[in-house]
Amino acid sequence: MDTICDKIIWRIIFSIFFLLILAVSCKQPERKSSWVEDYDSFYSSVTDSLTAYPQKVRGLTLQKMQMSTDSLEWYYYAAIVLKTYMFSSDVDSARHLRKKIEDFCDRQQPSPYIADLRSEYLNVKGNIYVRVGNMDSAIICFTDSYEQRLQGVKKELVSDILINLADACSRQGKYDVSAYWYRKALQTSDSLGLSEEKRPPVYYGLAQVYMALHDFDQCDYYYNLAETFYDKMLPYEQYIYLNNRGNSYYYREDYTEALEYFKKGLSLAVFHSDMVFERNLCMVNLGDVYLQMNEPDSAAKYISKCQPFFQKMGAAGALYYIDTQRIGLALERNDIAKVRHLLSTITNSENVEPDMLHIRNKYLQEFYERTADYKNAFFYQKENRRLDDSIRNERVKMRTADISLRYQQDSTLLAKNILIEQQKIEMLKLNEGLFFWIGVCVLVLIITCFIYLYGKKRRALLLAQSQRTISSLRLENIRNRISPHFIFNVLNQEMGSREGEKKKELSALVKLMRRNLELAEQMCITLAEELEFVQTYIELQRRSLGPLFKLVVKVGEDVDTSQLILPSMLIQIPVENAVKHALLNKEGERCLWIDIYRSGTYVCVKITDNGGGFKLNSGNRGTGTGMKVIMQTIQILNAKNKDMIETAVRNVTLPNGETGCEVSFHLPSNYDYSVL
Template identity: 25%
Template sequence: MKMSRLSIYSILIFFFIVNVCFSQTKKIDSLRNLLKNANDTTQVNIFRGLSKSFRFQDTEKAIEYGLKSLERSRQINFTKGEIKALYDLGLTHGMTGNYPESLDFFNKCLSISKKNKDYLYIKMVYNSLGIVYKRIGDYPTSKSYYLKTLKLVDSLNLTYDVSSAYSNLGILYDLMGEPDMAIESYEKALEIYKGPDRKKLENNVQTNIAIIDFNKENYKAALDKFLRRQAYAKKQNDKITLCIGYSNIGACYLNLGQWDAAETNFNKAFELAEQLSLKQQIPVIYNGLADLMLKQRKYKEAIQYSNKNIEALNSLEGSFEQKREAHQKAYEIYEADNQLKTAILHLNKTMAFKDSLMNETKVREIQNLQIQHDVYVKDREIEANELQLTLLNTRVLQNRKRMIYFIVISILLLLSASLLFFRYRSKQKSNALLREKNSLISEQKKVIEEINAELEKRMLRAQMNPHFIFNSLSSIQYLISSNDKKRALIYLSKFSKLLRQVLESSININLVLNEEIELLKIYIELEALRFDNSFSYTFTIHDDLDIYEYEVPMLLVQPYIENAIIHGLMQKKGSKHLTVSFKGIKDYIECIIEDNGVGLTSKTVKKTAKHPSRGMSITAKRINALKEFSNQELVTVQNLENEGCNGTRVTILIPKN
């Protein structure tokens, strides 16, 4: 039996809302009286207070007063009031389930907060966005906003409390099925919290961790935490929490086989549930008692509690999961008591409620997908509106400038027609001449820059080719000195073929990708010969890449392949394999060079630092030259040690244009 956090807190939230509604009525009347004589910022704050007061009673009025607060803030240029109003409207819409509107207001609040460097509200909006995306089922986006909250506070050394962000991360990790990460986040929230309600937070965290322990079947640890929470609830005289706590403790004792303790706690929970009219908790207790009697083989009592459980659930709308569990428990009891006909009846009802639950889940998933689609459409509309507004502002500004120029010129012409005419003509000629000269200078400058860029590329490529040829000649020298004439001749034959291709394409800075790949294949064959074919290699060209369409800088990839062979594979004993792949991704050609060598060990890094490769330093300059065509990191090196094997993966992005 798994324990659900949602069912526990839905009861707490219901009673919280009821209490808030009663306490807010007097506050609303008081604020309305103050509003009669208020003005400016005071009026903004009263509107906002009314909005917050109506939030649990009348959401339409809450939104109405929130919009009034926002409108008044804009009228008097009260930026702080505008930020607060936008944030509160985001919260109110989120509470009503109107998540697209909620995200719209939160994003507007975030934009203004960033503009005014209001880090407190930036933090609050990030946290709220995380909650909204969690509710619509977009867990990765939710996680990213919680992490942004933590990064903001950490990077700027802010003193804001981020324990709520860690608590929310804990809940999110639990929903994502990562209990260890959830516990780590809960403990971090507790560690950094410095507020006055530390005991309350500590007990909430302990309850959350206890539920995780229970679901992991670590009942003893869960029981210990539930008992501590129960002691705190007794001090606070929190009867709702006590009721739920007794039920949880009973469930722990039940799973630990301590029947008497389990029954005692279930009975205590039942007394409080009846006293407080907790209709949602009563079936939970009945289910626990039925399970307890079943395990003790007291089938008569088990059947009584099971029937009471089903009867209590029939008075509740929905609750398909609880109803399915109730009939499943009834089936188990009747089957154990050998009442097979009744058992089959409950089994059929179990399957029926399972289908209902699946339908309910599908409807919820469809609703979440619709909400995510609405959010996407809303974002696109906002972007389109902002673009349209920018265009309109530009046109208005241009028209205004034209009108001013026209008026000024007209007045000048009317006042001194003849004089201004000649001066105007003279000035026009001078301006035209100046523009021609400026244009000529600009064109010459552009040509010079292009020539410089071309020369720099040729220089780097010219440096690259001798380096490559030198390495190949060193390999031939090694084979000859080893008296391996046959392999030396094979190597020399392939090298001459490679050298011919290099010389034939020496007049070009770039090569068609197909030709570059052929050069690399020959190079790898040469290296394989050089090292007695001690490593295998694979060349992969993805179907989505047209290797005859794009050009790439000549021998750009070769130094990375050389590095993989020399510093990766040749330092390893056993099976050695090199993989080179090319594929197209949007505006880039992606080349991945992966080996199963020794990886980036500290020894390799120190060795490379002491003796930097000439080829790699030249290639680094060539990569830097390519960065003017992209704002993205073009080369990434990844150590594969953490993925279950050793080795290195180098990813190179080559701009297509």
């Protein structure tokens, strides 16, 4: 009777909520895939660390990839790894993984989630092209990434792609197009309701555009806007702000101020060791500033430091700039022969930024004037005048584009206001029906309350009965806890009736069982306790292993077994696996080595046997439950530590030619073993 009453009550309550939801909205949002919320939570937690600590983020993401059960989920996490390769300047790894993601997307049917994944790898691909100076390809990738993102789910990332697109256009000298995309990014941020903290990249991007046009008043206006958010910027954004603002002072020939900003940028990049590309780019700029300040030795030092990095990377734009500085350095030292040699060996690059061309042309004009080749000197002087005229034309285009964009913004705002008014009228109509349904729901709710109160007394009786059942279960639990102690008492009595070797074996078994119960309640123990447990286990197995079995335990002198902490059963489980699955059925000499030593900031633990090695398809390899427990324990502990426990299982060739299996663990110093 009570069960039927409860079902009726819950059905009525469910019907009320259903009617309320139906009255407010007729359309339910599309349900997310089961893994998406977990991915979104993880991505949000590592976004701020991507630029500053890409290797750490990569390690955490690779763990997520190992636990992925869905192929799309795996590739979503792979896209995060792809970003870490880009931010740590590992271009080769980035290209390989990007191609793998691209091939996967090409095999899938179009969907919003696939569109988001395409947008991710296209955006990274564009950034790689930017770093090597291929702006045409970068613009194509960013444009495709933008179009894919509009078809996807995560529209809030559109503004980041627009900023990249604007930056690539700026480096090509298309300043009006660049400014358009920057302002489009601002519009998108407004329409999506993104916070003010997302705007600094747009501000210092617009400042960079006005710097290139030598409109330094507007340039400083946007840099000052960006500076107000400096403390809230990500390290990568802080670096770009410092580097670009240094450039703005360089182009107005305030080299002292430029030097200060470049030094700050270099300190930031050095502090974040993974910012390799940024560190070398800062050294290029420092070399040029010192050159302009008539300090050729300092300039030469920074040029020689960064040149190998960009040569290895194949960054054409950066190498063009370095060669230009080498020409300027030779002119500063009045080494005309060196300039001639450089001009005969260096190759010109396509898609060079106009500012870089202007600097190179200035040095070439000076060189040809010194060598009395006035025809070529006049040619480069004329080229720089043409570039200056082009900049003036770009200023006119910018003003026209600004007026046009502001007109579009006003039109968009007017259309938005009209749409809001229409929605208000529709809401008024909806509210009339809503009040009726609310009245019906309130009436039904009152009836439901009466039914609920009627059944309350009977539910109280059921609750009392449940409490009696719980009390019985508690008593049973107490009896179950007594059982292991009863078993130990029986075994102790049995030991009293035995003598010699049998009594010794039974005593070892009791000790092993009691210690196993104790270890089951502990996450971590000392190395001494773990080795004692292993020795007890081996003593029990010696008769089965025979006289040809040999155990060798080596502990380094600098390893304190009473102080070193490690996860419980870390050594015992690999030892037990080696005995059960490799050594028991082996003919001839059976050997097991446990080697523990310190290596740098790690303590290495290796368990090696000569049982023929690990065979994946062997019928004697066991269920893997023990190692699975160890791996899950390590994953739980690694999640809250910066330096992680590293694990490896591999087959090795022993000195006598036999094949064995080696299980190794690397335990970091100062590792936190608490899980709370």
